[in-house]
Amino acid sequence: MSDTPKIVEMQVIPVAGYDSMLLNIAGAHNCYFTRILLVLKDSEGHTGVGESPATGVVLKILNEAIPHIVGQEIGKMNQLVSDLHKRDLEENRAPQPVLPGFRPWDLERHHNAVAVLETALLDLMGQHLNQPVAQLLGPGKQRDEVPVLGYLFYIADRQKTDLAYQEGKVQPGQHAWYHLRHQEAMTHEKVVQLAEAAQDKYGFKDFKLKGGVLAGEAEIDTVRALKQRFPQARITVDPNASWSLDQAIALCKDMHGILSYVEDPCGAEQGFSGRETLAEFKRATGLPVATNMIANDWRQMSHALQLNAIDIPLADPHYWSMRGANTIGTLCNAWGLTLGCHSNNHFDVSLAMLAHLGVAAPGDITPFDTHWIWQEGQHLTKNPLQIKDGKLALNELPGLGVELDMDAVGIAHQRYNTMTQKDRDDAIAMQYLIQGWKFDGKRATLVR
Ligand SMILES: O=C(O)[C@H](O)[C@@H](O)[C@H](O)[C@@H](O)C(=O)O
Numbered sequence: 478m479s480d481t482p483k484i485v486e487m488q489v490i491p492v493a494g495y496d497s498m499l500l501n502i503a504g505a506h507n508c509y510f511t512r513i514l515l516v517l518k519d520s521e522g523h524t525g526v527g528e529s530p531a532t533g534v535v536l537k538i539l540n541e542a543i544p545h546i547v548g549q550e551i552g553k554m555n556q557l558v559s560d561l562h563k564r565d566l567e568e569n570r571a572p573q574p575v576l577p578g579f580r581p582w583d584l585e586r587h588h589n590a591v592a593v594l595e596t597a598l599l600d601l602m603g604q605h606l607n608q609p610v611a612q613l614l615g616p617g618k619q620r621d622e623v624p625v626l627g628y629l630f631y632i633a634d635r636q637k638t639d640l641a642y643q644e645g646k647v648q649p650g651q652h653a654w655y656h657l658r659h660q661e662a663m664t665h666e667k668v669v670q671l672a673e674a675a676q677d678k679y680g681f682k683d684f685k686l687k688g689g690v691l692a693g694e695a696e697i698d699t700v701r702a703l704k705q706r707f708p709q710a711r712i713t714v715d716p717n718a719s720w721s722l723d724q725a726i727a728l729c730k731d732m733h734g735i736l737s738y739v740e741d742p743c744g745a746e747q748g749f750s751g752r753e754t755l756a757e758f759k760r761a762t763g764l765p766v767a768t769n770m771i772a773n774d775w776r777q778m779s780h781a782l783q784l785n786a787i788d789i790p791l792a793d794p795h796y797w798s799m800r801g802a803n804t805i806g807t808l809c810n811a812w813g814l815t816l817g818c819h820s821n822n823h824f825d826v827s828l829a830m831l832a833h834l835g836v837a838a839p840g841d842i843t844p845f846d847t848h849w850i851w852q853e854g855q856h857l858t859k860n861p862l863q864i865k866d867g868k869l870a871l872n873e874l875p876g877l878g879v880e881l882d883m884d885a886v887g888i889a890h891q892r893y894n895t896m897t898q899k900d901r902d903d904a905i906a907m908q909y910l911i912q913g914w915k916f917d918g919k920r921a922t923l924v925r
């Protein structure tokens with residue numbers, strides 16, 4: 478049996494990039510977002526990479542995994558991933574520090590370690606086989622392009638803080654989007670202006686509004702304004718389950734033809750799980766439901782499907798893993814559901830991960846989430862994919878198809894090292910806007 482290449486080096490590199498003061502139920506994004514790059518080098522001279530959300534727990538799990546990975550053959554990928562999953566679960570079972578600004582869907586972050594290892598190994602395996610990662614997922618490549626949506630946020634006034642947000646100064650010849658994405662946008666008009674600039678720059682046909690920020694009625698009015706400006710667009714809103722079931726029904730029941738689907742309109746309440754309240758919401762409104770909060774492992778997924786609670790599972794490869802998310806795509810195709818993909822702020826390695834997942838997903842897919850438009854320009858690879866006409870397309874390279882720009886990675890790593898608060902905590906920036914602000918999953922961020 479011929480050996481496959483051996484892993485000769487494993488680097489775990491936390492990095493930070495600039496972010497805008499984007500608002501959501503957890504508060505306001507700080508001026509930096511953090512990610513982890515996992516870099517594997519093998520005896521054939523190939524470099525495999527993966528990107529993950531960054532928490533101290535994920536860093537700890539990955540760094541402790543190094544001696545278990547280096548020296549192993551890439552052909553043992555499944556064994557290496559499942560062994561790490563077992564160690565990850567043990568880490569999970571240990572009493573976890575309650576993260577500041579803790580949010581129920583943060584738990585999946587701890588599976589990030591397993592997912593990012595699998596991604597880097599798939600990158601190496603693809604290079605060894607001279608195939609794109611998409612061909613190693615499920616039934617292989619299904620399409621050439623992946624539709625992605627314009628992910629819109631209300632943006633707070635960064636000048637009310639002393640945090641190091643980018644000003645986004647108008648540069649001659651630069652697209653207006655690069656200025657607007659740093660400016661306050663708290664009205665329907667300003668959000669529509671963001672959508673117009675994003676559509677002009679990236680060609681989006683569909684939009685998602687991050688809700689859970691203003692009163693539900695105001696956010697529905699913003700959705701109406703977006704639909705009026707872009708009558709052909711599929712539009713959704715995601716209040717991260719901060720609306721009560723009754724409130725969600727009242728806000729959405731008359732939105733047929735305006736909202737194409739709703740993401741996590743409600744969640745656990747009064748002893749009922751989010752799976753149960755979403756099922757009731759669907760029955761009451763007839764609107765399709767997407768989620769990245771209540772169907773985040775196979776046990777939750779089974780209950781969600783038995784209750785007919787969801788239509789669009791947002792399978793994020795950063796916690797399901799690339800192959801886990803692709804399996805959900807297979808399940809969606811067989812069971813009449815529609816695959817979507819959740820995102821957090823990310824760099825261009827994650828952009829490539831989303832693209833390979835989308836290219837290989839069987840059946841119909843809904844436009845994938847991506848936060849890339851908020852970070853585009855901060856490249857950590859030499860050849861980032863581009864969003865054109867609202868779509869992503871793979872390049873011709875094997876594996877993940879990315880080549881790290883180690884100078885840029887070094888700068889982003891240094892930026893991470895300068896940060897005092899490294900784990901995400903949206904309450905910090907939010908407390909500049911509302912003194913003493915605390916996270917409350919059932920109260921919109923600015924409704925205090
Ligand atoms: O503020 C954000 O970037 C979003 O609220 C995310 O934290 C969140 O996970 C979002 O992407 C989602 O779809 O729920």
Ligand SMILES: [Mg+2]
Nearest residue numbers: 715740741769
């Ligand atoms: Mg969501």
